[in-house]
Amino acid sequence: MPTTRRRFLSLAGSVTAAGTIPIVTLRPVEATPAMLTAAIRNVVGEAQLRTGKVKLDIPPLVENGNTVPMTVSVASPMTADDHVKSIHIFNEKNPQPNIGNFYLGPSSGRAQVSTRIRLADTQKVVAIARLSDDTFWQTAADVVVTLAACTEEMN
Amino acid sequence: MQDDDTSNPGMLFVLDGEALWTKKTGVADKACADCHGDARSSMKGIAARYPAFDKALARPVALDQRINLCRTNHQQATPLPHESRDLLALSAFVAHQSRGTPISVGEDPQVKPFIDRGRALFTQRQGQLNLACTNCHDDNFDKRLAGAPITQGQPTGYPLYRLEWQTLGSLERRLRSCMTGVRAQAYDYGSPELVALELYLMSRAHGLPMETPAVRP
Amino acid sequence: MAALINVPAKARRGDIIEIRTLTSHIMETGFRHTVDGKLVPRDIITTFACRYNGTEVFRADLFPAIAANPYLSFFTVAKESGKLDFEWVGDNGYSSTASASIIVE
Numbered sequence: 444m445p446t447t448r449r450r451f452l453s454l455a456g457s458v459t460a461a462g463t464i465p466i467v468t469l470r471p472v473e474a475t476p477a478m479l480t481a482a483i484r485n486v487v488g489e490a491q492l493r494t495g496k497v498k499l500d501i502p503p504l505v506e507n508g509n510t511v512p513m514t515v516s517v518a519s520p521m522t523a524d525d526h527v528k529s530i531h532i533f534n535e536k537n538p539q540p541n542i543g544n545f546y547l548g549p550s551s552g553r554a555q556v557s558t559r560i561r562l563a564d565t566q567k568v569v570a571i572a573r574l575s576d577d578t579f580w581q582t583a584a585d586v587v588v589t590l591a592a593c594t595e596e597m598n
Numbered sequence: 599m600q601d602d603d604t605s606n607p608g609m610l611f612v613l614d615g616e617a618l619w620t621k622k623t624g625v626a627d628k629a630c631a632d633c634h635g636d637a638r639s640s641m642k643g644i645a646a647r648y649p650a651f652d653k654a655l656a657r658p659v660a661l662d663q664r665i666n667l668c669r670t671n672h673q674q675a676t677p678l679p680h681e682s683r684d685l686l687a688l689s690a691f692v693a694h695q696s697r698g699t700p701i702s703v704g705e706d707p708q709v710k711p712f713i714d715r716g717r718a719l720f721t722q723r724q725g726q727l728n729l730a731c732t733n734c735h736d737d738n739f740d741k742r743l744a745g746a747p748i749t750q751g752q753p754t755g756y757p758l759y760r761l762e763w764q765t766l767g768s769l770e771r772r773l774r775s776c777m778t779g780v781r782a783q784a785y786d787y788g789s790p791e792l793v794a795l796e797l798y799l800m801s802r803a804h805g806l807p808m809e810t811p812a813v814r815p
Numbered sequence: 816m817a818a819l820i821n822v823p824a825k826a827r828r829g830d831i832i833e834i835r836t837l838t839s840h841i842m843e844t845g846f847r848h849t850v851d852g853k854l855v856p857r858d859i860i861t862t863f864a865c866r867y868n869g870t871e872v873f874r875a876d877l878f879p880a881i882a883a884n885p886y887l888s889f890f891t892v893a894k895e896s897g898k899l900d901f902e903w904v905g906d907n908g909y910s911s912t913a914s915a916s917i918i919v920e
Binding site: 509510511514534537538539541542543544545546547548550551552553554555556557558559560561562 | 831832844846867870872873874875876877878879880881882883885886887888889890891892894
């Protein structure tokens, strides 16, 4: 087939598009809401998941998802009889639904953990706390991830 | 994040740089400390006057170039690659000793022509977007580009930790990524153009305190 | 690897104290490719633990979604003077430790 100008341009266009792929973060797989649900079920089992007690502090809009500060806290007296055993953080659209599991106890004094996380896209972040009575409590927050106006070429 | 040293990831590089400062290297088997002693006193205020004029080369050199010149001339070691962890760590450690020192670049008459060259580059339109640095960073620094605030382009905190990079990076890396942003061909690391731009930005920031290692989005 | 630990030097018995830790690690996700298409293998810290005079008071499982140079802040009750030990364990046999002392009055 003779290479017409139109065909050449379409080829050139596809080559250019392919050439730009390394600039964006490649995601061979993307966690789906189903994967999120499965990851949560993995922790919670068949227990009922209630809403409340858990607070998730995360910026509603970030310019870049590479380092997003996040604080999770749970309203709990943190006594031997009534405390938080663990806190689990999940995401909806990263390649993997887990972010972190944090194990606490009465010696923690306060059920609060801060870290910095990666969010590949605009998505929901879910925090679940397991209390000493084996009840599970959750909260969720939506984070809009915009890309920086000036992206950098990867080396 | 920047104000609390134990939350500032840039400080991890400063710690690494502190260890490198006293580590013997090269054929000469000398450490930075063997000549310069305690960096806390010997390096105080140094980064606030860089890039500085090098008599032997008859041109200004940036701080990381100075570190590499020291390595080749005095330690007889191989120069560290641009943006390598060790070079960034040493630069950060040295520049950290100047934290709070007002920038004094521009006072040396020998660098004047190079500052002028940097200013010319700063105001010269380039790339497919046909934008000069000045179009954003002088004319529109109080506005936003998409979600991101446009900065004044102050060089006070380099090398700095960018959350986007998830690592420390040099001013040259930042300048190169801006050039890519306006779809221009970025100058090579260590090129006279990048040093001239760095020099102009530092002279433009005359009097502002150094804040290495800064943290930026 | 360099680590930064922030533990109050002194506390009153029963005080709830904040502990902040930061350590150097690239946290390579295992989902990225090089320009020529090769997968960059995963290299992350997978667990972190804090022991207070030998007793574990905090533990974390980390995943690739934790940003490079992991930062963790958490709380504990100041019970007695002594030592806090921190341990990061990860892929490829990675392990690093740090410690801090505290005086409880």
